[in-house]
C-alpha cells in the first residue's frame with residue numbers, strides 16, 4: 205500500500221487513475237492545481253507523485269523544478285502528450301523519474317508505478333524523514349516501527365499512517381476530513397466515524413493523553 209498524489213486537472217483522467225490505484229490497494233490524493241500539487245508533494249506524506257504537465261497555477265515543469273530544488277526526492281511520473289518529444293526530454297531532465305505518454309492504458313501506468321515504488325523502497329534517500337519523535341512516541345519510518353518509552357508497539361498499516369500524519373503535524377489540529385483524505389482517501393463518507401475509531405485505537409496504544417479532541421475542529425497529537 206502506497207500513498208500516491210495525483211496532480212491532474214482533467215477530472216476524467218484523475219478519477220480513472222484514482223479508481224484504478226485504489227483497486228490496487230493504494231491511497232490516493234487528487235489535486236487539480238500545480239501550486240497545491242507542489243505543496244502536497246513537499247509534505248513528505250506521499251510515496252509517489254503522478255504529475256500532469258498542463259496545469260493551472262504552476263505547470264508540471266515548474267512543479268518538478270521547485271520540488272527538486274527544494275530537495276524532495278519523491279518519485280515522480282510525468283504525464284506527457286504522446287506527440288511531444290520535447291516535453292518528455294524536458295521532464296526527464298527536470299528530475300522526473302519516468303514519463304507516461306497520454307493517452308495510456310492503466311496497465312502501462314501501473315507497471316511504472318510498481319517499478320518506481322520498488323526502486324524508492326530500495327533507495328533510502330526519498331526525502332521522507334527516517335524517524336519522528338513526539339509525545340514520547342518514536343516512529344521509525346523505515347523499517348515501519350513504533351516504540352513508546354523504548355517498548356515496541358504493534359500498529360496496523362492504517363494506524364501507522366494515521367500516527368505518521370499526526371506526528372508530522374504534532375501540536376497542530378487536524379480535521380477529520382484531512383485525516384480521512386490522507387489515510388483512507390476521500391471515497392469515505394465524511395460522516396463516517398472511522399477516524400474516531402482509529403484515534404481510540406491509538407490512544408489505547410500511546411496513552412489517553414496522546415491525542416486531544418478539539419471540539420468542532422478535529423484532533424491534535426500532543427508533542
Ligand code: CA
Pocket residue numbers: 212213214256257258259
Ligand atoms: Ca492538463
